[in-house]
Amino acid sequence: MQRTLVTVLRRLALAVGLVLAVLAVNFTLIHAAPGDPALVIAGEMGGADEATMATIRKTYGLDRPLHEQFFTYLGKSVRGDLGTSYTYNRPVIDLILGRLGPTVLLVLTALLCAIVIGTGLGVLASRRPDSFGSGVVTVFSLVGYAMPVFWTGILLVILFGKVWPVMPIAGMRDVRAFGAGPWQAALDVAHHLVLPAATLAIVYLAQYSRLSRASMLEVLGSDYIRTARAKGLSDAVVTFKHALRNALMPIVTIAGLQFGNLISGAVLVETVFSWPGLGTLALDAILGRDYPTLLGVLTFSAILVIVANLITDLSYRWIDPRLRGR
Template identity: 65%
Template sequence: MTVSFFLQRLLYGALLMLGVVVLNFLLIRLAPGDPAMVIAGEMGGVTEEVLEAIRREYGLDKPLLAQLWIYLGNIVRGDFGQSFFFNQPVTELIALRIGPTILLVVSAQLMAIAVGVILGVLAAWRPNGLLSGFVSVFATVGYAVPVFWTGIMLIILFASVLPVFPVEGMQSVRLRDAGFWLRAADVAHHLVLPAFTLAIIYLAQYARLARASMLEVLGADYIRTARAKGASERSVLFHHALRNAALPILTVAGLQFGNLISGALLVETVFNWPGMGR
């Protein structure tokens, strides 16, 4: 049963990926305009012979289904083709940009989980206190505000009022030839605002989820037993309760990772972060 279910899900995943690849191919090919004209756009005075040569070089002179079949075969071999705009292999372009995007997404995810869980635990500790009310309001506002608006507001704040963090780019030009640790510290300094901007939506969600999960766990019998044995409140919260309350948080964090990547594209555009969004 387990093997059959796994194979079924694997098949569904493969069909979904195939559908995405085919749709991506068709959207590009059926869009208005001629890719050959895009490639030759900066040449000036392009003749029809040159356009035909470009179409032959990129396989654009073949029927659409033949182009699709070649495209799928190349994808299976790990060849994503040639970028019409940059005139470079797509795999090279991805390799240049994927690192900064992964750094941004992973940093935002870790920040969201760490801060969100701490806020949720503290809110559940005093469910009728001010912090609990703040977490509820913050979760509602943080989840509702568009990520690009948050980024723009942070740029205005830290570019004009509190110029503490850089508001664009990934590193300073003057430190590109510095030592490793100086460059790493500079990248971390540039990472603060985009990572926080991307994390704030999910931070609010994790805080609310952690609060609800902790409130449920704190009413369990084994928590009362731990308190009766004289365990400190800190041990009860973080050692006994959080260990069991963390499961739904981690489950949601895994499901939200794809949304983080899509949100990163907007954040990279706002902060001029040199990732896949650029």
């Protein structure tokens, strides 16, 4: 128990260091990029002479040495001040916090569906690896894996928006549902969530079903599974208690590693379905050259990925007791 606590604290400290490193890289990148912020601001003002330029530089601290600027940026970031958006003219942190919820909702829903359904299909396929059902899962997985996210999204939009219009194809809430009770609102959001989450889930679902099938096949051939059967345990107990837990390792690894991909996938899905998340915010920021917002989104995405990896690391220890001593 104490060991686990120490590990958690050590991993947390590492995670904080990693976030600082991300801030540093982001800062360096933006300064390595061509263009002078003072010129941009002067351009927005409609032009300025040398003296005004100097004032601008002084006001924004741009006349300071780079390392000093970095520490100012770092200090402000740590206090939650990520600057002001050029496009929306609002604090970046408010913009991001407003968009974080929808993105986390979308990504976690998709991830959960992909893991649960994908693993379930993989387990089913592994029980009779030569059967017709197993072949269907394999074909389905390969097709799902081969389809680009945005294309799947557009297909679903056509299917459920035009051919069979039963699902909302854009946004997160129905204007007509504003002012309704909390249950109504939650249902409304869930209804809007179906298509984007399904789009994002399909690709990953395919990967998890392939992976869990292979992993289960390996585990089902191991000696301790024979022991479990020799004990008189039922097929279900052998599969789900004895085999699945050991087959989970690679699935959890991939889930953790792919969290970053999932977020970049969310950018595409949010764009296709006009989902008001970090992805659409990032796209707007890129198109509008809104650097503070873009930096903020990058920082938050990095934090999400780091948190996901932390959770992955800790679940290893839950799954495999051999790792608990380390």
